[in-house]
Amino acid sequence: MQPFRVAIAGLGTVGAETARILMTEAELLGARAGRPVELKAVSARDRSRDRGVDLSGVEWEDDAAALAARDDVDCVLELIGGSEGVAYDLVLGAIRSGKSVVTANKALIAHHGAEIAELCESHDVGLGYEAAVAGGIPIIKSVREGFSGNRIGRIYGILNGTCNYIMTVMRETGRPFEDVLADAQKLGYAEADPSFDVDGIDAAHKLAILSALAFGHHVDFKNVHVEGIRHVSPLDISFAEELGYRIKLLGIAEETGDGVQQRVHPCMVKAETPIGQVEGVFNAVVAEGSAVGTTLSYGRGAGAGPTASAVLADVIDLAACRRVPVFGLPSSKLSPGRTAPVTALSGCYYLRLMVIDRPGVLADVTAVFRDHGVSVEAMIQRARNPDEAVPLVLTTHETPETAIRTSLEELVKLDAVLEEPRLIRIEEF
Structure with a gap:
């Protein structure tokens, strides 16, 4: 059966580990893909660097973009990174040349996912990006x-x-x-x-x-x-x-x-x-x-191993002709959202204030919350010497985000509040 031929752009920790597995586990990968998976070419800035894998039998390209033009490559693995520049140009060039792409580049997908998905559909190629989110977790x-x-x-x-x-x-x-x-x-x-x-x-x-x-x-x-x-x-x-x-x-x-x-x-x-x-x-x-x-x-x-694992899972799917729309639906079916x-959020909040420890401060703080409809659930106050800054911690019942934000704007105006208040949202899962 015709082998599935791949090229790697970028031989950092992930690229080098992906190359190593392709070289050392060829039999296993081929069995799972249903046909041989071959590493045909790579591109990296430094040919002399020791990457822990023997690439002497693999062709090198000084310009990563050249991988997209090779006739002996079916799939380009973009492991360079970055949402613009070389990575972006390589991915679009590979797709336009009729090659599938596998990438670990979350920034690229987050910024250009819609464009890339439409281009894949128009050129009938696949895109794998399992490694872009949560490493080795599928x-x-x-x-x-x-x-x-x-x-x-x-x-x-x-x-x-x-x-x-x-x-x-x-x-x-x-x-x-x-x-x-x-x-x-x-x-x-x-x-x-x-x-x-x-x-x-x-x-x-x-x-x-x-x-x-x-x-x-x-x-x-x-x-x-x-x-x-x-x-x-x-x-x-x-x-x-x-x-x-x-x-x-x-x-x-x-x-x-x-x-x-x-x-x-x-x-x-x-x-x-x-x-x-x-x-x-x-x-x-x-x-x-x-x-x-x-x-x-x-x-x-x-990490090298988990991310390479995800990259190779995509390679095997593409080699076995298992393809689905990039975002689960054809681009024309995706909603603009x-x-x-x-600011539409409503939830519970943790708030820490650093305040002067003197009479009336707590009353002033709670008055701000009262005026904006914020209900306090719990409070921790650490008393020390008078006129020293002490933490005042409050947690709220469910409250609109807008009410909390308005309260903070008022709290920072109080003379007794010495620092920017620290707000952390509480999530009940």
Whole structure:
């Protein structure tokens, strides 16, 4: 049978591991694909670098775009990264040349998914992007195919292992964010510029993709509400523990009466819940389906092995001619989507104020909440010496987001409030 011939653009940790498995597990991959799977060509900036795999029998291209033009390649694996530039040009060039594409590039799909899906349909080729979301967890296939008999009401999870690692270590050690981030960078869990991770952008890319799959709309990254974890302190984590919660950076997409709401931000979740028990660099995704109920998928969300595993699963599907529409529906059937802003949210909240410890302060704070219809559920106040700053922690009953935001605007005007209030949404799963 005609072999399925692949080329790899990008030989970083994921690309090198993918190449190694293609070379060393050829018999297994071929058996599962129903025909041989061959690595024909690669492209990387440095040919001399030792990547732990013998590529002496594989052809090299100095220009990644040249892989798209090769007649002896059926599928291009884009493992470069980035939403623009070389990766974007390579993917579009490969599709226009009649080649299928497999990518681990969540930014590319989040920003250009609709364009790429339409191009794949017009050129009758496939696109695999399992590795773009949650690493080795097969969540794309689960949502797109495994749950295709369901209406999904909500999908949420821990989508960034770097943030989950940082939050876990902060809770276990009491160390501040900056110190733990520095350790994560030394261990290779965080990039030299960690902004995409710790500011929530990476998780937002992934959530936009999951939301499109779950709710049948065009990828809508621009309407994802995004907050990161830089403002979460050991003090907040300690108070969360006292209240029975853990703080997790979650991506949440749900169908509401106002449309699909997509948000990424730190959340307090009950410590004993499955999502509250996910620690370290692990990811977890929960989907709530009309027929299946609640499911949880758990595993390593990044790393060479898990990501290469997902890449190769897509390669095998394409080699075996197992193809489905990129987002589960033909592009013409995807809805433009109706977006529910985060201001339409109604829920419970954790609020920490640093206030001067003197008579009347608590009355002033509660008066602000009273005036805006916010009902306080619990309060923790740590008294120290008079005129010193002390934390005042409150949790609310279910409250409109707009009421909380208006309350915060009033609270920062109080003379006794010394710092920007810290607000964390409480999610009851």
